[in-house]
Amino acid sequence: MTALKNLPSQKEAIAAALALYGKRPFAVSDIGSQSAWLKAASHDARNLYVSGPMGLASSVALGLAACRPNEEVLALCGDGALAMNLSSLATIAGAKQKNLAVLVLDNGIYEYTASVPTPTRDLDWLAVGRAIFGTASCFNLSDLTADRWKTVPGPRMVVADVAPSTEKTPLLGMSPAQIRAVFLEAAKA
Amino acid sequence: MGEQAASGDRLFRSIEAARPKLVTGLPDGMLAETIRLCAASKDFPYIACAREEETIGVACGAAMAGERAVVMVQNAGLLNSIGAFATMALRYQLPFVVLVTNRGVLADPNSYDIEKYMAFEASVKTLTPVFSYAAANIPDDLVPAAFKWAEAARRPAVIALEKSL
Numbered sequence: 001m002t003a004l005k006n007l008p009s010q011k012e013a014i015a016a017a018l019a020l021y022g023k024r025p026f027a028v029s030d031i032g033s034q035s036a037w038l039k040a041a042s043h044d045a046r047n048l049y050v051s052g053p054m055g056l057a058s059s060v061a062l063g064l065a066a067c068r069p070n071e072e073v074l075a076l077c078g079d080g081a082l083a084m085n086l087s088s089l090a091t092i093a094g095a096k097q098k099n100l101a102v103l104v105l106d107n108g109i110y111e112y113t114a115s116v117p118t119p120t121r122d123l124d125w126l127a128v129g130r131a132i133f134g135t136a137s138c139f140n141l142s143d144l145t146a147d148r149w150k151t152v153p154g155p156r157m158v159v160a161d162v163a164p165s166t167e168k169t170p171l172l173g174m175s176p177a178q179i180r181a182v183f184l185e186a187a188k189a
Numbered sequence: 190m191g192e193q194a195a196s197g198d199r200l201f202r203s204i205e206a207a208r209p210k211l212v213t214g215l216p217d218g219m220l221a222e223t224i225r226l227c228a229a230s231k232d233f234p235y236i237a238c239a240r241e242e243e244t245i246g247v248a249c250g251a252a253m254a255g256e257r258a259v260v261m262v263q264n265a266g267l268l269n270s271i272g273a274f275a276t277m278a279l280r281y282q283l284p285f286v287v288l289v290t291n292r293g294v295l296a297d298p299n300s301y302d303i304e305k306y307m308a309f310e311a312s313v314k315t316l317t318p319v320f321s322y323a324a325a326n327i328p329d330d331l332v333p334a335a336f337k338w339a340e341a342a343r344r345p346a347v348i349a350l351e352k353s354l
Contacts, residue, residue: 059243189254
């Protein structure tokens with residue numbers, strides 16, 4: 001990841017990524033800080049907060065995207081979480097799921113776990129994304145505009161270097177049953 | 190058609206009868222024919238995952254949208270996925286069907302499969318009910334019935350397919 005100076009917060013990066021879309025996409029977020037900051041940035045019935053397994057958001061998003069091919073789906077993954085399910089990127093590329101994008105929020109730490117450094121803190125996520133999805137489908141968030149985003153072929157990957165949070169990560173405050181009920185209604189065909 | 194191909198075809202027809210929105214999985218010799226047929230199906234996509242834990246996530250994504258998903262993995266693969274199975278599928282009470290080949294049973298004594306069988310018996314069966322069937326004699330309504338059970342129980346239905354003497 002790049003120098004910390006002037007990096008956006010995770011909440012700001014999530015809001016910027018959602019703003020790339022014309023219509024609100026389904027957003028599937030990993031457990032911990034991604035779900036918490038997604039809720040804080042843009043709570044919506046189309047958010048699916050994964051509050052159980054770490055790193056599974058990209059796979060859950062793939063299943064959702066395959067079932068709703070006419071909707072856009074954005075997976076919000078922390079760098080530590082995605083490293084736990086790195087193979088899902090190869091699966092998504094192989095599935096050619098055009099309506100799916102993966103947003104990597106790279107702060108180099110496990111924010112929800114005492115900010116312990118991630119083993120991927122020196123990994124070039126943009127190079128990883130370009131190797132898997134191709135150079136035309138993987139960008140830094142700071143290089144994207146809504147107009148440019150429309151022309152990026154899917155499946156897509158966006159890398160956002162974010163600053164470690166200086167404020168306490170908010171609590172999600174929703175049970176799995178609540179999350180399921182709200183999302184199921186929003187995701188009805 | 191050989192015996193394995195015939196049972197693979199029967200399993201595919203049972204999956205088809207349940208009208209899933211997607212099927213996902215990883216290969217096992219006993220599932221190869223069914224996977225080939227699913228990959229060629231025009232009625233649903235087959236999502237080939239790189240690792241078994243992903244299949245649980247994919248199925249959960251479908252179930253979260255209220256759609257039917259089928260997972261096909263070997264017992265060792267479901268063992269790889271227990272964390273996702275417990276903390277996503279069970280925690281969110283998501284109905285889908287897992288078809289797992291239970292290798293290493295008495296009629297399937299490859300030395301490298303025995304520990305998989307023992308670990309499956311010791312772990313998965315303590316976590317959730319497992320319904321076992323002979324792979325060579327699959328009922329036509331197996332997968333539709335498994336979905337009915339999963340949707341009533343609000344949890345995945347795990348079907349163990351085994352070789353028999």
